[in-house]
Amino acid sequence: MADTVLAKVDYLKPLEDKPYSQVVTDRQNFSSQQKACLEKLLGAEHVCTDPAALDALSRDKSHEEAGRPCCILKPENLEKLCALVKYANETSLPLTPLSSGTHTYGNALVRMGGAAIDLSGWKHIENIDHRNRSARVQPGVTYGQLQEALAKEQLRALFPLLPRRDQSVLTSNLEAQPKLIPEFNYSEPVYTMEIVMPTGDIFRTGTAALGPPELNKSDMVGPWGPGFDWNRLYTRSQGTLGIVTWMNIMAEPLPSRQKLFFTASESLQVLVDFTYRVQRKWLGYDCFILNRTALALMLAQSMPGDYERLKKRLPAYIQIFCIGGLRRFPDERIAWQEADFLETARECGLAPQPGISQAPRAAAFFEQNLLRCWDGELYWKDRLKGASSDIFFVTTMNRTSRFVEAMHQEAIKVSVPTDDMGIYVQPIENGRACHLEFMLPYDPVDRYDCSRMRNLHGSASRRMYGLGALFTRAYGAWAEMVASGSAVQFQTAKMVKDVLDPKNIMNLGKLGL
Amino acid sequence: MGLPEGAYQALANALGAENICDDPAVTSGYSYMWLIYSTHAQSGRYRPAAVVLPRSTQDVQTIIKIANRYKFNYIPVGTNLLPPTIPARADTIIIDPKRMDSIVEIDTQNMFAVVEPYVTYAQLQAEAMKHGLTITIAEAGAQVSVVANNMFQGMGGTGHKFGYNRGVLGCDWVLPNGDLLHIGSRGNTNADWFWGDCAGMNLKGLLRADSGHCGGMGMVTRMAVKLFPYPGPQTFPVKGANPNFEVDFPKDRFKLNLIKFPDRKKLIEAMYEVGHAEIAAAVHEEPASMVLSGASPSVEYFWQKYPDFMKQWRNVLSVTLIGFSSARQIAYEQKVLDAIVKELGGSFIDEGSELWAIGQDNIGEQIRTGLSNRLFRIAGDFFVIGGFGFDSIDQSYKMSEDYMWPLIEQGQKKGHFVPDDTHNDWLNSYQLGHYSETEPLIYFEHDLDAGASFINSYAQTVVEAVKRRMCTTWPLGPMNYISGPTMCNYHELVLKIKKAVDPRLTSNPDYPVPQEPPKG
Structure with missing residues (x-):
């Protein structure tokens, strides 16, 4: 028997067959070489490794785990972006594209290492085509910027509900954020787009594929094809299939005048039934339902005093409805729609009003803000406690009451007050479906509150999924939930990802892939 | 060359002998097309090796899995209107959904209907109108399959208001490897049929483009389609008798x-x-x-x-x-x-x-x-x-x-x-x-x-x-090799994805894009 028995594994030995100090040195060398290459490619001023900036990007407003980029890259133009993506393919450098300053749902977190590509500086509105009602925007264009430009052409952007000031129009459309107007013909606003594919090649969708804009003789408003429906495939893909560098989107006629109505009820179901009937008649423009909490968060002039007062006074739910007049006979357009709207309300036993008596600011607020971003310092959803944990999905309006009841039950289980829960119902496509959103306020610096809210977000999401919620925007844990529900869908999605992103560099770890 | 040895028997065992046929008196009917040059140049050149009549999604999966095992081709059809549904080679069967002809559901509140592939627009519209709803009908005629037309185009007379390529909601899609892919809200078993876009990666993007894949990407066996408000009478108001009738x-x-x-x-x-x-x-x-x-x-x-x-x-x-x-x-x-x-x-x-x-x-x-x-x-x-x-x-x-x-x-x-x-x-x-x-x-x-x-x-x-550099006509099959090189080489990506989901190229092999460019 031997005097000594050699250990099978030498735990002190580094994985690489060299001293650990050398490993550290090599890594530092690699990082500096990589940085040098990127600087050569993009220019030193477009490569940021400032620890504070990297730390700032390592977390967002979601409950997702942190992920720190190795650097933030700001390519100046399309040519440099393509070169960067090709370099990333050669060196297996993961890339995560960003378009705006505020990240909310975890999709911009660099979860598996690599660089963040910040395109928030790409703020050019490339074209506004009044005749074909379109606007072509770069990733950094915000709603405020776009609406200001469109108004000069008597057009309007299709707004989501009170977006953040720095919300990217392109990302909002790419993520299919619901819009305030449920008109069927506005509901898929993406015409065409330009994509830097994960290989670094340029691809354009629809009729934009016919050539770069300066050579293309179409109007680039044909959304389908070529070959597949790429717009659909890339919608909600969270940057996992490439980087969109511009998007041509719908811009609709700007009403020359408008009229707002507020319909109150203590029952969500009553307003849902009413909304079904109004939408079936194809009436009006903006149409959505808020509960008193969401409305108070928007209207309160001070927190928490005015918010609490409002919340006590407001009816449980309010439907907000807007009719607009266009260029020809605007008053008559408003008049016939108003007559039909009020007649429908009467049939439902409801009485829409031009304002909310319990909140006199409401009429003016919505008159001014249906085409504006939230301009307060703190975003409206965050006003109560500093942050809001949102759960949202697509369903049908007749199921909303059941979801609300289930959400209340989940909140009660963890002692979250249900009357602080904001609810937003956005009909889609003339009411045949809807976006249902719950806003759960919490204090982001209170660890107990964060933990409690993270648990509620998880359990409530699973409960909603079990009830048939469709998490079309599958962020973070929702992606895992969705992927685990359908093996064939997951396998097919992975196959598509492998074909389009053979080196697997684009926004790793998202969509459950 | 017909089917590989044993393939016919495997299909007959799976479907029942009465639901498969290779009698030339039957198969000849599937080898001719109404449409133009192909009627003379290609129609009748190849009779399908057999015609099969599935009754269910499971039957379609079985047929496609047998095709993959025995390595023969299949073409799923609807009401059989377009040239790509005739065989271009002998070892091809036709999947004819004649027995899949049910309107599964009409959700009047959320304005959609779920149909099988052999339901026609006339059938569906007649039922929808009873509920104050309608659908935009293909100009090919109300006699065509709702599923096939929506897979191909979904154009129609009232498209100014009801849109184009916007009608497809949840689907059951049998992929070319026989797997069943649920599209849209079908991906959540509790979510019903109301929504067309998938949670996660939106694979509905592969279902078609501005036009369809002509059976080159498997077969959709059930589809939910959008319905639209209709303020007219419950029965289509027609007066007179053919050929002199008019609407009222x-x-x-x-x-x-x-x-x-x-x-x-x-x-x-x-x-x-x-x-x-x-x-x-x-x-x-x-x-x-x-x-x-x-x-x-x-x-x-x-x-x-x-x-x-x-x-x-x-x-x-x-x-x-x-x-x-x-x-x-x-x-x-x-x-x-x-x-x-x-x-x-x-x-x-x-x-x-x-x-x-x-x-x-x-x-x-x-x-x-x-x-x-x-x-x-x-x-x-x-x-x-x-x-x-x-x-x-x-x-x-x-x-x-x-x-x-x-x-x-x-x-x-x-x-x-x-x-x-x-x-x-x-x-x-x-x-x-x-x-x-x-x-x-x-x-x-x-x-x-x-x-x-x-x-x-x-x-x-x-x-x-x-x-x-103007908008192209629908580039049918090999014509994609004309348009593709000018349009970001999309045809190469399509072919790569086709090969990924249909590695044996059994699903109407020349569609949406043939493997090779046409000679000459």
């Missing part, structure tokens, strides 16, 4: 306008104005040949009327108003339309005039297409020189004038196409004028020379479009 919609909710413009440019302007004003449910430029053929009770009647009618019926825009909400809507929209027509120097065709009598079928055609078969009577064959490409209304007009009509005139000079000097297309507005599509109609005899003239001219529209 309530006048306070349905209003047809036939408007003549001094030139085609003014007509195009009017289409834009109607779109910007957000009025109307159906907006089409209507060509003389199409209108007259629809209204003609006989071929003789058509040819007697046509020379004079072609002179009178020029630059006519058909605008159908529907009062979805009330009669007030019709009154307002008519007032706006009157103003637009006046501004652009148009004139309404008088109700009671002979032109009106011929054109009034338009309203019925837009809501339920029933006269498209009459287009074939004029000369024997009918199709379009280009079309199925979507961009702006201006683009449609430009495509038509720049290269489609010049190609038609070349065919006319050769004596292959019926004379027509109107330069009017069936040019359509979709989604309130956001998109458009144009189809210049041609009629020709059922012979090889005329058929060749047609197919060459059709393919040439793709060549001319990419040369000019």
